[in-house]
Amino acid sequence: MMQMTTADDSSLINCTTCRLVSRVRRIPKQSFPICPRCGAQMFRRKPNSLARTWALIIAAYILYIPANVYPIMTVISFGKGEPDTILSGVQSLMVSGMWPLAVLVFFASVTVPLVKLLGLTFLLVSVHYQWRWRPKQRTILYRLTEAVGRWSMIDIFMISILVALVRLEAIATIEPGTAATSFAAVVVLTMVAAMSFDPRLMWDAMEQRDG
Amino acid sequence: MSIPTGHRLIACQDCDLLHRQRLLRDGERAKCTRCGAVLYRNKRNSLDRTLVFSLTGIILFLMANLFPFLTFQYEGRVQESVLFTGVKELLVQDMWMVAILVLMVSIIIPLLKIIGTLYVLLPLKVNRRPWRAAFMFRLVEALHPWAMVDVYMLGVIVAMVKLSDFATIVPGAALYSFAALLISMAAASAALNPHEVWEQLDVADRI
Ligand SMILES: [Zn+2]
Ligand SMILES: [Zn+2]
Numbered sequence: 291m292m293q294m295t296t297a298d299d300s301s302l303i304n305c306t307t308c309r310l311v312s313r314v315r316r317i318p319k320q321s322f323p324i325c326p327r328c329g330a331q332m333f334r335r336k337p338n339s340l341a342r343t344w345a346l347i348i349a350a351y352i353l354y355i356p357a358n359v360y361p362i363m364t365v366i367s368f369g370k371g372e373p374d375t376i377l378s379g380v381q382s383l384m385v386s387g388m389w390p391l392a393v394l395v396f397f398a399s400v401t402v403p404l405v406k407l408l409g410l411t412f413l414l415v416s417v418h419y420q421w422r423w424r425p426k427q428r429t430i431l432y433r434l435t436e437a438v439g440r441w442s443m444i445d446i447f448m449i450s451i452l453v454a455l456v457r458l459e460a461i462a463t464i465e466p467g468t469a470a471t472s473f474a475a476v477v478v479l480t481m482v483a484a485m486s487f488d489p490r491l492m493w494d495a496m497e498q499r500d501g
Numbered sequence: 502m503s504i505p506t507g508h509r510l511i512a513c514q515d516c517d518l519l520h521r522q523r524l525l526r527d528g529e530r531a532k533c534t535r536c537g538a539v540l541y542r543n544k545r546n547s548l549d550r551t552l553v554f555s556l557t558g559i560i561l562f563l564m565a566n567l568f569p570f571l572t573f574q575y576e577g578r579v580q581e582s583v584l585f586t587g588v589k590e591l592l593v594q595d596m597w598m599v600a601i602l603v604l605m606v607s608i609i610i611p612l613l614k615i616i617g618t619l620y621v622l623l624p625l626k627v628n629r630r631p632w633r634a635a636f637m638f639r640l641v642e643a644l645h646p647w648a649m650v651d652v653y654m655l656g657v658i659v660a661m662v663k664l665s666d667f668a669t670i671v672p673g674a675a676l677y678s679f680a681a682l683l684i685s686m687a688a689a690s691a692a693l694n695p696h697e698v699w700e701q702l703d704v705a706d707r708i
Contacts, residue, residue: 304512447656450587
């Protein structure tokens with residue numbers, strides 16, 4: 291019952307789109323077999339998973355700096371501008387006594403992107419050195435990084451709503467700052483990075499030395 | 502080049518371990534014995550429920566885009582905004598990358614996702630296979646993480662609370678529709694059983 295064979299060991303290929311398991315006789319070079327059921331390309335493992343994920347998270351790390359240093363929006367009231375960075379935005383929520391909201395924004399805008407970046411880095415390093423340490427826990431970490439990423443968009447959406455609402459020319463306007471573009475890019479890059487990482491690579495290391 | 506191995510085998514998407522597929526009871530789910538990933542589920546009346554929630558979603562989507570979203574009141578000045586206003590103002594302020602992203606994930610992708618779901622599932626309900634069904638359903642599945650109606654709603658709440666000290670913000674009919682859209686889309690995703698849809702598309706193919 292528990293013979294622990296993988297699709298790959300049995301010369302089978304799992305379509306990651308529709309989950310059909312097919313037998314592939316011969317894989318043509320430079321191209322991928324097409325799933326007979328859904329027509330998607332099938333790969334043993336996601337192509338260039340490590341290189342792609344590294345490239346995407348390195349880009350995200352770089353953009354994380356301007357996203358936090360530059361103002362994400364500026365409230366201009368009576369001609370005077372008050373720029374807010376991500377962190378000072380959280381701070382001003384705290385000062386106004388909006389604690390639950392401050393915690394929410396801090397979690398979505400600061401904790402989630404960092405945990406995602408550090409988590410993916412850790413997973414990439416673990417695959418690179420073929421660690422055999424707790425693959426199940428690392429797989430759970432992967433699922434977590436994949437699931438939480440989109441929630442970082444809260445700040446971007448909040449800005450788009452503030453910009454739409456506060457348009458009182460001389461009295462008050464809200465302008466989005468340059469950090470908004472960088473931050474949005476960080477969110478998108480980390481989401482794509484999580485998608486291009488293949489968790490099966492962590493389990494491949496388990497089998498190599500078993501067998 | 503490739504031949505299906507019959508439908509009895511299923512491989513874990515996270516660790517590649519092979520499992521023999523078995524019949525599940527209503528509401529049951531099969532988990533990978535090695536890594537704990539959910540392999541497949543059995544959902545009761547999945548097709549019908551997904552269709553109902555998606556049809557509701559289409560109506561709510563239209564309402565959310567047509568009616569006033571939020572009204573801003575400050576010392577006698579009243580300013581109304583619709584869902585699209587945020588995107589428009591971002592464009593006016595030259596933030597076109599952010600504007601396009603917000604437009605995609607809060608309006609266009611959710612709409613495409615609902616339409617795509619209906620396009621594939623409505624014909625399946627009467628045992629037909631729509632044109633390019635596999636491509637369309639692949640698209641629906643790929644769009645899933647990028648439809649951010651739920652996250653957008655939280656952004657709205659944060660913005661409303663942030664402004665509450667300074668001005669009066671009155672939610673409009675579109676905001677309530679949007680909140681209901683979020684619920685109906687979440688219910689549709691919870692009801693949808695992609696595994697079942699792919700198997701049905703497979704069967705429909707042979708008729
Ligand atoms: Zn497939
Ligand atoms: Zn597994």
